[in-house]
Amino acid sequence: MLISRKKILRRIGLFPVPILLSVIAPSQSRTHSLCFTFPGSSLTFALTMVETADVVIIGSGIVGSSVAYHLAQQGCTNVLVLEREAHQGKGSTGKSMGGVRAQFSTPINIQMSKYSIDFFSKFDEVVGHPADYRAHGYLFCATNEKHIAYLQANMERQRALGVTNVEWMAQEDISKIVPQLRVDDILGGTFCPTDGFVDPHSVMMGFMLNAREKGVRLWLDTTVTGIEVENSQIKTVNTSRGSISTKVVVNAAGAWAAQVAAMAGAELPVEPLRRQLVPTEPFDRLPQRFPMVIDMSTGFHFRREGKGILLAWNDPKETPGFKTGFDTSFVEKILTHAASRVPVLAEAGVNPRRAWAGLYEMTPDHHAIIGPAPNVQGLYFVNGFSGHGVMHSPASGRVAADLVLKGHSDLIDATQLGVERFKEGKLLEETAVL
Numbered sequence: 222m223l224i225s226r227k228k229i230l231r232r233i234g235l236f237p238v239p240i241l242l243s244v245i246a247p248s249q250s251r252t253h254s255l256c257f258t259f260p261g262s263s264l265t266f267a268l269t270m271v272e273t274a275d276v277v278i279i280g281s282g283i284v285g286s287s288v289a290y291h292l293a294q295q296g297c298t299n300v301l302v303l304e305r306e307a308h309q310g311k312g313s314t315g316k317s318m319g320g321v322r323a324q325f326s327t328p329i330n331i332q333m334s335k336y337s338i339d340f341f342s343k344f345d346e347v348v349g350h351p352a353d354y355r356a357h358g359y360l361f362c363a364t365n366e367k368h369i370a371y372l373q374a375n376m377e378r379q380r381a382l383g384v385t386n387v388e389w390m391a392q393e394d395i396s397k398i399v400p401q402l403r404v405d406d407i408l409g410g411t412f413c414p415t416d417g418f419v420d421p422h423s424v425m426m427g428f429m430l431n432a433r434e435k436g437v438r439l440w441l442d443t444t445v446t447g448i449e450v451e452n453s454q455i456k457t458v459n460t461s462r463g464s465i466s467t468k469v470v471v472n473a474a475g476a477w478a479a480q481v482a483a484m485a486g487a488e489l490p491v492e493p494l495r496r497q498l499v500p501t502e503p504f505d506r507l508p509q510r511f512p513m514v515i516d517m518s519t520g521f522h523f524r525r526e527g528k529g530i531l532l533a534w535n536d537p538k539e540t541p542g543f544k545t546g547f548d549t550s551f552v553e554k555i556l557t558h559a560a561s562r563v564p565v566l567a568e569a570g571v572n573p574r575r576a577w578a579g580l581y582e583m584t585p586d587h588h589a590i591i592g593p594a595p596n597v598q599g600l601y602f603v604n605g606f607s608g609h610g611v612m613h614s615p616a617s618g619r620v621a622a623d624l625v626l627k628g629h630s631d632l633i634d635a636t637q638l639g640v641e642r643f644k645e646g647k648l649l650e651e652t653a654v655l
């Protein structure tokens with residue numbers, strides 16, 4: 222009877238268990254090769270271990286970080302966040318003005334804000350890190366009858382949806398809040414005291430640190446270069462550090478989201494649009510504490526930032542594109558609007574080198590796109606915040622996590638934010654965009 226060599230070795234207890242010789246983990250790769258050999262044999266072989274994750278999030282800005290936090294909160298911790306930069310916050314999050322407001326015109330944006338502002342008010346306690354939420358309010362100032370009708374209709378809608386503290390302000394009330402404002406043409410306005418500001422970087426870090434404490438992994442310096450799809454199902458994410466096997470990808474790539482979607486063969490109508498902010502030098506001729514004030518005649522708005530004032534204005538001549546350099550000619554344009562509404566601001570010093578620009582991620586109807594990609598199973602969008610990504614980050618992270626894990630969310634009717642709305646002609650027009 223012939224007995225195989227393997228059987229003989231097993232009988233005498235010498236089954237040739239392969240011995241691990243080495244682990245090859247090149248610094249620029251996240252795949253590990255394990256090299257084995259058989260005892261007493263020159264035979265060696267290598268196994269390449271591909272990384273896997275239940276969910277891969279592309280982008281670690283405030284939105285990707287919130288998705289990671291909300292997935293982990295719901296017990297999904299085998300999550301890998303990929304970020305091409307060496308640090309978080311290098312995209313739009315680090316450029317934001319940090320404004321948060323419930324004063325919107327559409328029910329869905331009001332609902333997203335209500336949840337998010339409640340969340341910011343207890344962020345430090347719940348997340349364990351500071352959000353620096355300051356409830357200094359937003360004050361919209363109307364200069365014609367159309368503005369008044371618009372603000373009053375919005376106020377009714379906001380109150381009906383539970384934002385009960387929005388108030389109508391007469392011209393003299395507005396003057397009391399910011400006595401330096403030129404109010405001769407201001408007919409009234411709305412004020413919501415729980416609107417205000419957060420520190421976007423701190424919120425982003427808080428979400429991510431909390432998620433990482435629960436097991437979520439973050440790979441910095443890792444650019445997503447491709448997404449492999451097989452039979453319309455997500456299969457692999459390719460990066461500058463190797464491949465990750467996964468069935469679920471959340472696109473949180475901000476202004477670059479359309480490029481990431483295209484890697485998986487999906488269409489996403491998100492366009493970058495430059496936005497510029499100008500801080501003044503220390504300026505004490507305005508109150509130490511006052512709300513974000515919006516001049517509806519021009520769109521100029523401003524708030525206090527430390528010892529100075531932060532000036533913002535949406536230049537209607539700006540055109541889409543990945544332009545992140547600050548255009549110094551913007552200083553004169555914004556100062557003209559500033560001095561016209563707040564004459565003392567003509568005396569404020571401005572150093573153009575301290576001004577900056579970043580990208581809004583715009584959609585055709587100025588509402589976010591949150592939900593699954595119709596043609597790629599396992600691909601989810603959480604994009605296109607059109608200037609509201611910081612303030613809506615708690616709600617959008619929660620809704621995206623709900624959709625990934627349960628297929629629906631009881632926070633809002635998420636189907637309204639699906640990308641299909643553009644093809645179906647069901648656009649949601651938000652006119653309260655700053």
Ligand SMILES: Cc1cc2nc3c(=O)[nH]c(=O)nc-3n(C[C@H](O)[C@H](O)[C@H](O)COP(=O)(O)OP(=O)(O)OC[C@H]3O[C@@H](n4cnc5c(N)ncnc54)[C@H](O)[C@@H]3O)c2cc1C
Pocket residue numbers: 279280281282283284285286303304305306309310311312313314315316317318319320321443444445446473474475476477481496497498578579580581582604606607608609610611612613
């Ligand atoms: C000047 C300015 C003022 C603003 N003011 C406000 C405000 O007052 N209130 C408000 O709510 N919002 C404001 N916004 C908008 C807000 O900043 C954004 O909506 C928000 O930061 C979007 O967050 P995000 O995480 O989606 O995007 P980002 O912060 O841009 O994060 C996306 C990340 O994806 C990464 N990424 C992209 N492609 C890849 C890839 N291929 N591989 C790996 N990583 C990738 C990027 O590096 C980036 O870190 C402002 C924006 C600007 C520019």
